[in-house]
Amino acid sequence: MINVILLGFGNVGHHLYKAMEASAGIAIVQIYNRSSIKDITIPQTQDLSKLAKADVYIIAVPDDSIATVSEELPMRNALVVHTSGGVSLNTLSEKNRRGIFYPLQTFSKNTDVPFNTIPICVEAEQEHDLELLESLGFLLSETVVEISSEERATLHLAAVFVNNFTNHLYQIAADITSEKNINFELLKPLVTETARKIESLPPSEVQTGPAKRKDQKTIEKHLKLLEGTPYRSIYQALTNSIQHGKKL
Numbered sequence: 001m002i003n004v005i006l007l008g009f010g011n012v013g014h015h016l017y018k019a020m021e022a023s024a025g026i027a028i029v030q031i032y033n034r035s036s037i038k039d040i041t042i043p044q045t046q047d048l049s050k051l052a053k054a055d056v057y058i059i060a061v062p063d064d065s066i067a068t069v070s071e072e073l074p075m076r077n078a079l080v081v082h083t084s085g086g087v088s089l090n091t092l093s094e095k096n097r098r099g100i101f102y103p104l105q106t107f108s109k110n111t112d113v114p115f116n117t118i119p120i121c122v123e124a125e126q127e128h129d130l131e132l133l134e135s136l137g138f139l140l141s142e143t144v145v146e147i148s149s150e151e152r153a154t155l156h157l158a159a160v161f162v163n164n165f166t167n168h169l170y171q172i173a174a175d176i177t178s179e180k181n182i183n184f185e186l187l188k189p190l191v192t193e194t195a196r197k198i199e200s201l202p203p204s205e206v207q208t209g210p211a212k213r214k215d216q217k218t219i220e221k222h223l224k225l226l227e228g229t230p231y232r233s234i235y236q237a238l239t240n241s242i243q244h245g246k247k248l
């Protein structure tokens with residue numbers, strides 16, 4: 001049995017709690033959160049000085065609060081990890097054994113996601129801690145990988161492109177359609193198919209559209225429709241990247 005204390009009950013903390021509660025090999029000993037949490041039976045505290053003992057302490061607070069929370073922990077030489085893609089292991093206080101437990105997925109409190117499909121990226125300074133984090137990961141997911149802080153930063157950058165930027169492009173499409181009273185729902189099968197295609201083929205092989213075809217007439221038409229909007233420069237930059245983008 002691996003005993004865990006969760007620190008932070010936001011998007012990630014909430015999903016980790018649900019997945020860990022469902023795992024027979026994990027016991028959540030306590031949850032720390034600044035504000036009190038409703039509808040949970042697990043002991044909780046709002047006071048870091050009242051933390052219990054555990055095999056691993058998982059800090060799931062916003063990136064810019066990780067250093068402060070880890071510094072304020074009362075214990076020493078315990079295994080303390082954070083869940084961020086973009087924050088280095090060195091950000092954690094040196095008074096404890098440091099590690100990373102980064103679930104590579106987008107989490108919102110009100111959406112369900114099957115945790116067993118989420119790659120968990122782990123890192124630790126000590127070999128036995130790495131083994132514990134791998135065991136913990138495999139109790140939650142089918143995919144657990146050891147990734148250095150440098151590799152994780154690269155993965156996080158790539159994740160911003162496939163998730164955050166893609167979602168923003170959905171938002172732009174929603175704005176463009178709603179402006180003309182066109183139902184955004186009509187685009188959803190296209191969204192699904194775009195994601196499905198790269199399951200079996202590399203993105204470079206499935207790119208379509210006016211930029212790829214070098215259809216200048218259509219490109220000019222689209223740019224005219226976007227005149228005076230902030231989206232015109234995004235259209236131009238993406239068109240340019242599709243046509244002339246080079247490998248890094």
Ligand SMILES: NC(=O)c1ccc[n+]([C@@H]2O[C@H](COP(=O)([O-])OP(=O)(O)OC[C@H]3O[C@@H](n4cnc5c(N)ncnc54)[C@H](OP(=O)(O)O)[C@@H]3O)[C@@H](O)[C@H]2O)c1
Pocket residue numbers: 008009010011012013033034035059060061062063065068069082083084085086102103104105106107108
């Ligand atoms: N969301 C994602 O999709 C995602 C995916 C992978 C990794 N991550 C990483 O996971 C971590 C948590 O992200 P999140 O999306 O779960 O954040 P979040 O939803 O904003 O949750 C923040 C949690 O941290 C607490 N908190 C905020 N500031 C704090 C402070 N100064 N001291 C103590 N507690 C504080 C909040 O408590 P209150 O309730 O009291 O405000 C809340 O419980 C981040 O490092 C993020 O990079 C996020």
